[in-house]
Amino acid sequence: MDLRLLSERPSAEERSAVDALLGSPERGDGRVAVGGHAVRARRHLLLPALHALQDAAGAITRGGVAYISERLSIPPTDVFGVASFYELFEVDGPGGVTERPCDDIACMGRGVAPVGAGTHVEPSACLGQCDRGPAVLRHEPGRGYTVRTGGAIGGPIHQPRSQLRLLRRVGAVDPTSLDAYLDSGGFEALAKAKAMGGEAVIAELEASGLRGRGGAAFPVGRKWDGVRRAAGDKVVIANGDESEPGTFKDRVVMEDDPFAVVEALALFGFVTGAKEGFIYVRGEYPTAAARLEAAVAAAGERGLLDLAIEVRRGAGAYICGEETALFASIEGFRGEPRQKPPFPNEAGVFGRPTGINNIETLVTVLEVLRIGGATFAELGTEGSTGPKLFCVSGDVDRPGVYEVEFGATGRDLLDLAGGVAAGRALGAVLFGGAAGVFGGDDALDVPLTFEDTRAARLTIGAGALIVFDDTTDFEPVVERIARFFSDESCGQCVPCRVGTVRQGESLQRMFSNPASTPLEVRLLGDLAKAMDDSSICGLGRTASLAVRSAIDLGLVGAAHG
Amino acid sequence: MADLTLTIDGGTVTVPEGSTILDAVRSVGGDLPTLCHGPTLEPANVCRVCMVEVEGAGALVPSCSRVVDEGMVVHTDTDRARHSRTVVMELLASSADLERVDDRFSAWMEDHGADPARFTGATIEGRPAKVHDDLYVRDYARCILCYRCVDACGEQHQNTFAITVAGRGFDAHISTEFDVALPDSACVYCGNCIAVCPTGALEGKIAWDMKEAGTWDIDRQEVTRTVCSYCGVGCNLDIHTQEGAIVDVTSPEDHDVTLGNLCIKGRFGWSFVVSVDE
Numbered sequence: 156m157d158l159r160l161l162s163e164r165p166s167a168e169e170r171s172a173v174d175a176l177l178g179s180p181e182r183g184d185g186r187v188a189v190g191g192h193a194v195r196a197r198r199h200l201l202l203p204a205l206h207a208l209q210d211a212a213g214a215i216t217r218g219g220v221a222y223i224s225e226r227l228s229i230p231p232t233d234v235f236g237v238a239s240f241y242e243l244f245e246v247d248g249p250g251g252v253t254e255r256p257c258d259d260i261a262c263m264g265r266g267v268a269p270v271g272a273g274t275h276v277e278p279s280a281c282l283g284q285c286d287r288g289p290a291v292l293r294h295e296p297g298r299g300y301t302v303r304t305g306g307a308i309g310g311p312i313h314q315p316r317s318q319l320r321l322l323r324r325v326g327a328v329d330p331t332s333l334d335a336y337l338d339s340g341g342f343e344a345l346a347k348a349k350a351m352g353g354e355a356v357i358a359e360l361e362a363s364g365l366r367g368r369g370g371a372a373f374p375v376g377r378k379w380d381g382v383r384r385a386a387g388d389k390v391v392i393a394n395g396d397e398s399e400p401g402t403f404k405d406r407v408v409m410e411d412d413p414f415a416v417v418e419a420l421a422l423f424g425f426v427t428g429a430k431e432g433f434i435y436v437r438g439e440y441p442t443a444a445a446r447l448e449a450a451v452a453a454a455g456e457r458g459l460l461d462l463a464i465e466v467r468r469g470a471g472a473y474i475c476g477e478e479t480a481l482f483a484s485i486e487g488f489r490g491e492p493r494q495k496p497p498f499p500n501e502a503g504v505f506g507r508p509t510g511i512n513n514i515e516t517l518v519t520v521l522e523v524l525r526i527g528g529a530t531f532a533e534l535g536t537e538g539s540t541g542p543k544l545f546c547v548s549g550d551v552d553r554p555g556v557y558e559v560e561f562g563a564t565g566r567d568l569l570d571l572a573g574g575v576a577a578g579r580a581l582g583a584v585l586f587g588g589a590a591g592v593f594g595g596d597d598a599l600d601v602p603l604t605f606e607d608t609r610a611a612r613l614t615i616g617a618g619a620l621i622v623f624d625d626t627t628d629f630e631p632v633v634e635r636i637a638r639f640f641s642d643e644s645c646g647q648c649v650p651c652r653v654g655t656v657r658q659g660e661s662l663q664r665m666f667s668n669p670a671s672t673p674l675e676v677r678l679l680g681d682l683a684k685a686m687d688d689s690s691i692c693g694l695g696r697t698a699s700l701a702v703r704s705a706i707d708l709g710l711v712g713a714a715h716g
Numbered sequence: 717m718a719d720l721t722l723t724i725d726g727g728t729v730t731v732p733e734g735s736t737i738l739d740a741v742r743s744v745g746g747d748l749p750t751l752c753h754g755p756t757l758e759p760a761n762v763c764r765v766c767m768v769e770v771e772g773a774g775a776l777v778p779s780c781s782r783v784v785d786e787g788m789v790v791h792t793d794t795d796r797a798r799h800s801r802t803v804v805m806e807l808l809a810s811s812a813d814l815e816r817v818d819d820r821f822s823a824w825m826e827d828h829g830a831d832p833a834r835f836t837g838a839t840i841e842g843r844p845a846k847v848h849d850d851l852y853v854r855d856y857a858r859c860i861l862c863y864r865c866v867d868a869c870g871e872q873h874q875n876t877f878a879i880t881v882a883g884r885g886f887d888a889h890i891s892t893e894f895d896v897a898l899p900d901s902a903c904v905y906c907g908n909c910i911a912v913c914p915t916g917a918l919e920g921k922i923a924w925d926m927k928e929a930g931t932w933d934i935d936r937q938e939v940t941r942t943v944c945s946y947c948g949v950g951c952n953l954d955i956h957t958q959e960g961a962i963v964d965v966t967s968p969e970d971h972d973v974t975l976g977n978l979c980i981k982g983r984f985g986w987s988f989v990v991s992v993d994e
Contacts, residue, residue, distance in 0.1 A: 159902040161893065217894055230902060233870075235893040236880030247894060472884070489881065494761045494781060646861065646881070646888030648762050650800070653807035653835075656886045660837035678834065685803035688776045688796065689764045696775065 158224055160231055163217035168297075170222060172211035173204055177226050194228045199505075201227060201487030205238050206468055213296035214248035229487075240489040240645075242471025243294070243438050248275065255279035255292040259639065260585070260632050261401040261548040261621050262288035268303065280473065280639055281400035281589075282439050285548035285621075286311070286407075286555045292439050300441040311407055313553045314571055320522050320542045321515070322558045325411040330446055333453040336414035342459055344524035345422050353383060353426040360520065362528030364540035369394060369476075369513030370590075370617045370693075372605050375520065378510065381500040382427040385508035389429035391462070392485075392504065392511040393420045395436040395443065396469050396476040399588035400639060401619035404544040404556045405514035409436065409443035412518070413450040417464065419517035421454075422524070424462035427510050432462045435481055438469040473643040477692045478503075478511050480645065491647045492692035513617070515544055535561030539604035543615075547572040549622040550579065565599040568620055579624040583710055587616025589639045590697035592704040614700070629710040630666045633702055637662055640698040651695030654686045658699060665712055672712045679703065722788040737768060737779035737790055748792060749801060749824035751808070751817070752862035753780040754912050756975040757872055760863040764804050765824075768792045776800055802828040810835040811886075813858045816916030816927065838886060845924075848897060851905050851984050853924040854890075858917035861888055865909035865918055873977050878903035907983040911966060911976045920984075923964045933958060941968070944982040951982055962986055 165173070174180070177200060204227065208219040215238045224231040238244045245253060254270040259281035268289035270276050284290035287304040294300050312319070312326045319325075329335040336342075348356045360376035367373045382389060393416055397405040409416055420432045434451075436444040448466045455464075467485055469475050475484045479493040482504040503509020512520075519541060523531045532540045539561035545568050548554040552573025559567065565584055575581050583593045586603075592614050594601075601611045608615050623632065637659035646652045658679060665675040683699035690696050706712045717733040724741060731740045736759075741748055752763035759781035767776040771789040776797055779790075791797065805825050808814060809832035814821070845855035861881065869879050878901045882891040892901035910918045916927070926932035940955045951974045956964040965983050969976030 161896065161900065220893060230877030231893040232877055232880045232891070232901065235891070236882045239882040239891075240884050494778065641885055644885040646883070646885045649764050649804050649807055649860070652861070652886055652888065653811045654803075656838050657807065657810075657835050681799070681803055681834075684796075685800045685807075689767045689800045689804060690775075691761065691764075 158228065158230060160221045160224055161217050163221055165216070165218040165222035166212065168211045169208055169216065169219045172207040173219075173222055173226060176200065176203055176207045180226060190228050194226075197227055198229060198487040199485060201229060201234065201237055202241075202467065202470060202484060205234075205241075205244055206470065209244050209294070209470075210299050211296060213250040213253065213294065214245040216247070216250075227487075237487065237489050240472065241438070241469075242277075242279070244470055245275070250296065251275060252296075253277060253294045255282070255294075257282040257284070257288060257290045257292075258635075259400045260589070260635050261285035261619075262290065263632065263635070264550055264623075264627070265289045265305065268305070279439075279471075280642065281398070281402075283397060283403040283406050283437065285401055285403050285546065288548075300439075302439075302441065311411060311555065313555050313573075314557060319558050321408070321518055321544060322412075322556065324415065325407060325556075328412070330411050330413055331449060333414060333450070333457060340525070341414055342418050342454075344521040345418050345425065345459075347524050348422050348425055353428070356422075356426045356524070357383065359523055359528035363523040363531040364528075364538075365516070365519060365523055365531065366539070366605065367513060368515040368519065368543065368618065370399075370587075370615075372615075375512065375516060378500070378512070379423070379426055382429070382508055382510035385500050387508050388431075389427055389508045389510070390504050391420060391423040391427060391429040391432045392481070392509060393423075393432070393434040393514055393517055394476060394478065394481060394511055395434055395440070395447075395514045396481060397437055397514070397617070398439075398473040398476050398643075399590060399617050399619060400636075401548050401585065401588045401621040402546050402617050403548075404546050404618055406437070406440050406443055407556045408514055408518055408544075409440065410446055413443070413446040414454065415518045415521060416447060416514055417450045417454050417460070419521050420464060421460050421462045422520060423510055423512065423517065429510065430462060432464045433485055433504070434464060434466045435475070435485065436466060436468055437476075438471050444468050472645075473639075474645045474692070474694055477694065480692070481511070482509065489645070491645045492694075494691055515618075536602070536604050536606070538606040543603070543618065545603070545618045545620055547620045547622065549585075549620075550576040550582075550624040550627070551622045552576050561604050562602050564602050565594070565620060568603070569599060569622065572622075575622060575624050577624075579626065582623040582625045582627040583629070583705075583708065585619070585621040585623070585701060587614040587700075588619040588621070589636045589701060590693070591616045591619065592700055593708050593710060594704075595708055629705060630662075633705045633711050634659065634662055634666070636701045640694065644694060644698075648689070648691045648695065650686045650688075651690045651692075651698065654682050654690075654695065655698050658682055658686075658702060662702065662711075669712075676706060676712060679706070720784050720786045720788075722784050722786070722790060724790045725792055731784055733784075735784050737770075737777070737782050737784060737788075738766060740784055740790075741779065741792060746792070748779055749805070749821060749828075750780055751821065751860060751914055752864065754862075754864045754867075754914070756969050757864055757867050757912065760867065763808070763860065763862055765801055765808070767797055767800050767804070769794050769797045798828060802830050805830040806832045806835055808832075808860055810837070811839050811841075812860050812915070813841045814860075814915060816858060816919075817914060847921070847924075849899075850921050851980075852907055852910055853919050853921055855917050855919065855924065856890065858915045859890060860915055860917075861890070862914060864912040864914065865890060868908045868912045868977075873975065874904075874906055874908050876902050876904055876906070879909070905980040905984065906978060907980070908977045910983075911969070911978075920964050922962075926958075926963060932963070937963065944978070946979075946981045946985065951978055953978070953982060955986075962990060 641655040
């Protein structure tokens with residue numbers, strides 16, 4: 156392909172950062188063409204290459220884009236389109252330090268963290284640090300990302316260790332030491348799986364009743380079996396792009412038990428026959444990415460992996476947690492979801508059969524192998540088996556990740572977290588994060604199982620419970636949720652691109668002119684139906700849930716509703 | 717290829733395997749609104765005005781891209797499907813200038829009782845058009861982000877890759893790299909983006925000027941099919957004239973070689989015909 160490049164050239168730092176990733180450029184001798192298919196097959200390195208540029212310069216510059224274009228044989232406009240999709244890339248930005256203070260709903264009550272003087276400031280959606288907010292994500296050229304938080308209250312675990320299965324190593328076993336992991340039973344599940352064979356593992360998973368923990372609750376045995384039966388060169392992916400406001404459990408697992416994620420993905424690969432795997436980590440989780448990279452390297456050096464695993468960093472896009480958007484992101488395209496079918500086990504990343512599970516789901520598979528499917532099925536309830544992680548945040552005494560067996564209620568979790576902060580009364584709980592549903596005091600008695608929440612028109616989502624006390628003004632909370640969706644919409648389909656904006660505008664009109672409430676409520680209902688029915692992916696389909704439930708519950712719009 | 721049988725609104729329809737629901741609907745004389753669906757392009761699946769209900773599917777499905785399965789049961793006219801299509805049309809018309817979309821679409825809006833005035837707020841209407849040269853105009857206040865121009869400029873037709881969708885959400889827009897001027901971009905002025913644009917956001921300069929001035933009158937226009945004289949490929953040209961003056965040059969999109977595409981010479985290089993110099 157003949158590329159037409161802008162005249163700007165990269166700085167020495169930019170050039171060496173990209174070369175460090177892609178290797179030194181091949182030089183033609185003037186007679187032999189360099190490039191072609193071999194170069195274009197490396198398109199999937201576009202996102203890492205953009206990270207390299209951002210890390211080097213604190214911005215995505217024209218010269219930097221020209222250099223990536225040249226090295227990967229991607230048209231500059233295409234590189235630009237991809238870079239401009241992601242929040243963390245400062246396209247044509249000023250360079251230097253950028254700080255992103257979280258101003259999202261879980262931390263609202265605690266205010267916004269202070270930022271350094273002379274830095275470029277970009278307020279951010281939830282940074283997934285809700286157990287220790289308020290948080291700031293800082294980026295400094297040459298030094299990468301760091302997270303500054305208010306500090307967790309008493310470490311990551313607030314419950315007796317005897318209650319823990321999934322979190323048993325968190326805060327107790329050195330996450331940087333492979334030996335420590337092996338000493339605590341690490342890689343035993345993988346060994347067991349290899350001894351019993353893939354088919355037997357699937358039988359155990361089916362007996363366990365394990366369902367996916369990412370929000371869709373798909374039976375894990377059936378998913379793995381679908382990938383195992385697919386023909387072709389398969390890929391397995393650990394989805395660590397946790398970005399739902401109020402959700403941070405996968406971060407805790409990735410940071411404090413990274414080898415478990417690596418082992419579980421290796422097991423996924425063994426059972427399905429995949430030889431290649433990715434761990435896609437939210438760009439806002441630098442510690443998780445670093446520990447996972449170290450864990451993959453250490454396990455690989457020790458010969459424990461048959462699967463080639465790459466850790467990929469996201470770059471600030473909630474939508475990339477949606478599986479088909481995640482595929483597009485790994486492939487080096489804009490993180491736009493794709494219409495299903497085809498489903499991932501038929502044509503996933505690179506068009507290859509793909510198995511993809513959330514981080515919590517994968518580490519729960521290790522527990523199924525450890526105790527056996529039948530024993531696992533005895534935990535929890537009949538329709539929702541096993542242990543489950545919940546993220547309790549907002550106005551509680553001890554925000555954090557809590558592990559309970561399915562069947563626990565919101566009240567149980569609230570008690571574990573020390574109750575509503577400062578002894579205040581409850582205002583409402585947001586179950587499932589921004590894509591979730593508000594519930595009042597009575598909702599706290601619903602067992603948080605798939606079946607009970609469905610019957611009560613609540614949701615588990617990915618396991619967030621954001622608690623608001625009785626002094627909360629819910630108007631700014633609901634407006635922030637609406638803005639979250641319009642900010643995070645990829646922009647592809649009309650119901651979501653325009654609908655999420657219209658939803659926010661309608662709320663603003665309603666709040667500034669309460670007399671318009673009945674009209675706006677009707678409009679919001681019409682919008683919600685169209686967004687639910689016609690959006691390409693789950694973002695648009697869930698963008699109205701929290702808003703609608705806040706109105707139904709009388710948290711907003713009550714006076715004239 | 718085998719034939720498949722499905723049910724559409726209670727009637728039995730048989731179509732060749734690989735047909736879309738939209739193909740099936742049209743095969744029996746029916747129709748559905750479409751905007752992002754370009755006859756010469758892969759479905760982009762983005763505008764969502766063609767949604768229908770398929771039994772067994774949780775959400776509505778885009779009829780322009782969903783391939784028919786044996787025994788599929790489709791409802792095109794339920795309250796649910798109509799509601800969704802109506803709201804989507806309202807959202808589109810409240811956020812961009814749809815005045816120059818073809819008449820069939822306004823007829824669909826009327827048919828559905830779409831009332832865009834219900835939704836006021838952010839809009840790209842009123843953004844100034846980019847009139848930078850004598851060949852074509854980018855009037856992005858009319859852009860509905862259907863991806864057709866990007867696909868035509870890129871790997872589906874032209875392989876030039878001068879434009880992309882940049883940004884995200886409501887701020888997503890069509891752009892060159894860093895929004896540089898077209899001559900600095902990879903643009904070769906083939907105008908194949910104009911050929912696929914459904915809303916008049918991309919338009920030849922003469923046509924755009926006449927539409928702005930209110931002198932463009934399709935009823936007074938004639939189309940003459942001829943063959944481009946520049947090279948040996950022999951692309952068909954449709955010369956659009958209004959009162960004897962050339963106002964536009966296009967290429968038939970149902971031609972299986974050119975698919976409506978031309979190069980800069982064929983599409984824009986015709987002024988010698990009317991040149992009075994020499």
